[in-house]
Amino acid sequence: MILTIDIGTTTCKAAVFDHEGKIVVSASESVRIISNDNGAQQADPRQWARALAILCRKTASGKDIRAVAVSGNGPTLTPVFGEPAVDGDMIVAPAANAMLWLDRRAVVEAEMVSQVAHGFVDSSFMLPKALYVYRNEPEMYHRTRWFLSSHEYINYLLTGEARTVLHADDALRWYWDECMLTALGLDSEKFPQMCRPGDQVGTITIMASKTLGLPFGIPVYACGPDFLVSILGCAAVAPGQTCNRSGTSDGINLCTEHPFDDDRLMTYLHPVKPYYNISGIISTTGKAIGWIKQIVGMKEASYKSLYAFMSQSKHGSAGVVFLPYLCGERAPIWDPDAKGVFNNLTLSVTSADLARSVAEGVCFAIRDVIETMEALGGHIGDLRVTGGPSESDFLNQLKSDVTGRSVLVPAIGDAELVGSMVLARKALGDYPSIAVAAQQLVAFGRRYDPDTKVKSIYDRLFDRYRATYASLKEQWRNGR
Numbered sequence: 001m002i003l004t005i006d007i008g009t010t011t012c013k014a015a016v017f018d019h020e021g022k023i024v025v026s027a028s029e030s031v032r033i034i035s036n037d038n039g040a041q042q043a044d045p046r047q048w049a050r051a052l053a054i055l056c057r058k059t060a061s062g063k064d065i066r067a068v069a070v071s072g073n074g075p076t077l078t079p080v081f082g083e084p085a086v087d088g089d090m091i092v093a094p095a096a097n098a099m100l101w102l103d104r105r106a107v108v109e110a111e112m113v114s115q116v117a118h119g120f121v122d123s124s125f126m127l128p129k130a131l132y133v134y135r136n137e138p139e140m141y142h143r144t145r146w147f148l149s150s151h152e153y154i155n156y157l158l159t160g161e162a163r164t165v166l167h168a169d170d171a172l173r174w175y176w177d178e179c180m181l182t183a184l185g186l187d188s189e190k191f192p193q194m195c196r197p198g199d200q201v202g203t204i205t206i207m208a209s210k211t212l213g214l215p216f217g218i219p220v221y222a223c224g225p226d227f228l229v230s231i232l233g234c235a236a237v238a239p240g241q242t243c244n245r246s247g248t249s250d251g252i253n254l255c256t257e258h259p260f261d262d263d264r265l266m267t268y269l270h271p272v273k274p275y276y277n278i279s280g281i282i283s284t285t286g287k288a289i290g291w292i293k294q295i296v297g298m299k300e301a302s303y304k305s306l307y308a309f310m311s312q313s314k315h316g317s318a319g320v321v322f323l324p325y326l327c328g329e330r331a332p333i334w335d336p337d338a339k340g341v342f343n344n345l346t347l348s349v350t351s352a353d354l355a356r357s358v359a360e361g362v363c364f365a366i367r368d369v370i371e372t373m374e375a376l377g378g379h380i381g382d383l384r385v386t387g388g389p390s391e392s393d394f395l396n397q398l399k400s401d402v403t404g405r406s407v408l409v410p411a412i413g414d415a416e417l418v419g420s421m422v423l424a425r426k427a428l429g430d431y432p433s434i435a436v437a438a439q440q441l442v443a444f445g446r447r448y449d450p451d452t453k454v455k456s457i458y459d460r461l462f463d464r465y466r467a468t469y470a471s472l473k474e475q476w477r478n479g480r
Contacts, residue, residue, distance in 0.1 A: 003065050003214070004420040005055060006226060007072030007150040009033065009043075009100060009248040011388075012051035014059045015417045021441035023412060027058035034097060041102035041327065045078055045095040045153055052154055053090035056212040065215055067428060068158060068204065069420035071223040072151030075174070076100050077129035079144040084157045084207065091157045091211050096140050098150065099129045101249070102283065104328050104336050106132035116183040117173050120263040123336055127176045130191075131184055144190050151223065152192070158220050159202030162192040165224040168268035168277070169196070197224040197271060198423045198434070221427050223420040227251040227281060228271065232422045233415025234384035235442035237272045237435045242380050244366065244399070245415060246387035250285040252331075252369045254278040260376045264332035265369075272435045278378060280331030280369030285362040286389055288324040288340070292358040296351045306355065307394040313356035315401070316457045319344045320353055321464045322361030332372040333469065337476040343468045359395060360458075363402035364465040370403055382406040384444075386415030393448075400448040402458045407448040418442060
């Protein structure tokens with residue numbers, strides 16, 4: 001059996017898979033985002049350590065676990081001060097609060113990194129954040145032994161080995177190399193040796209075995225960022241196959257035969273050779289839906305109730321268009337100054353219209369990435385949708401209607417956990433390749449096809465969506 005762990009932005013999850021790729025047991029634990037008025041969006045690594053301890057006891061206790069595979073949110077920067085140690089019933093390495101991928105404080109540093117990287121690097125990435133710590137938190141920088149991402153921190157607790165998981169060989173621009181570190185005046189010894197998804201980081205230590213109940217000496221495999229393993233967890237392993245990972249944010253990942261040279265999207269080698277992955281990551285999609293849930297007075301209600309409330313509004317939300325840029329935006333506009341907007345409000349607009357417009361705005365953001373991919377020559381077939389929001393029939397059908405694509409939902413919705421299992425099974429020699437493992441271990445359940453009767457509504461509103469941003473971006477850039 002394989003234990004897979006995912007450190008999400010708001011939820012940490014774990015599952016044990018049997019030899020057929022079926023879940024034997026799974027569990028989840030919520031974690032909290034720490035925010036303040038200066039743009040900080042952080043996580044306390046002790047929450048991750050606590051979640052790890054709870055999840056291991058709930059899922060792996062008494063099980064014949066062959067290996068552990070870990071993924072997590074990112075790019076997230078965790079300044080780690082020392083080695084793992086037992087703290088009560090968990091293992092913790094002393095660390096400062098992690099700067100989440102949502103954190104937008106490193107805008108100036110991103111410009112500096114972009115110059116030495118000879119290409120655009122957004123403030124959400126690791127190196128601008130490390131440079132931010134160096135320039136603004138010198139005492140913290142001096143104390144830092146390692147800069148690790150969320151999943152790398154968990155690997156460190158389990159194995160005592162600090163490694164950076166480079167998700168693709170041609171992705172160094174979004175990480176670092178010796179020349180970049182030297183040019184920026186950063187200490188290379190704080191940045192760990194790199195490994196690749198599917199590589200063995202180390203083995204479960206005696207401390208981790210005794211404290212967490214895992215078998216001593218079994219391998220721990222690097223899996224990398226959640227958006228990468230989700231590609232494998234929905235078997236988007238052939239040209240034209242597209243993964244839409246949904247959660248706090250959304251990621252659109254298209255498998256292609258050729259790279260795209262355009263800064264609106266990220267292009268890097270696909271886990272399955274010889275293909276490329278074209279990636280568009282959207283910042284606050286699920287976060288926006290959670291936000292409107294509170295705004296319309298449904299904070300304590302279930303998301304199922306929220307979607308039922310949204311469905312009281314007709315297609316098009318009475319003409320209201322929402323820009324889901326609540327923490328700037330990444331793909332395809334890469335604008336840290338962008339803001340959320342309701343456009344076309346009138347006295348006849350209801351709270352249900354507002355709520356539905358947020359869900360439609362999220363889908364417009366996805367369509368914006370898809371149409372950018374197609375404008376650059378990409379071919380997109382169906383959308384393979386994963387993550388918590390994929391449990392909603394309402395959202396899945398809305399995505400299909402707005403994008404004009406069929407939506408497929410894997411039988412196991414937590415694609416991060418499945419994708420990590422795929423990597424571990426390949427690493428253990430159970431399958432000849434990652435592609436074969438994904439194709440044989442991933443099955444699909446529900447399918448949603450676009451309603452052609454509403455196409456004209458969403459085509460018109462999508463034009464308004466793009467025009468709204470175009471009319472406001474200069475004001476935001478100038479601070480007005």
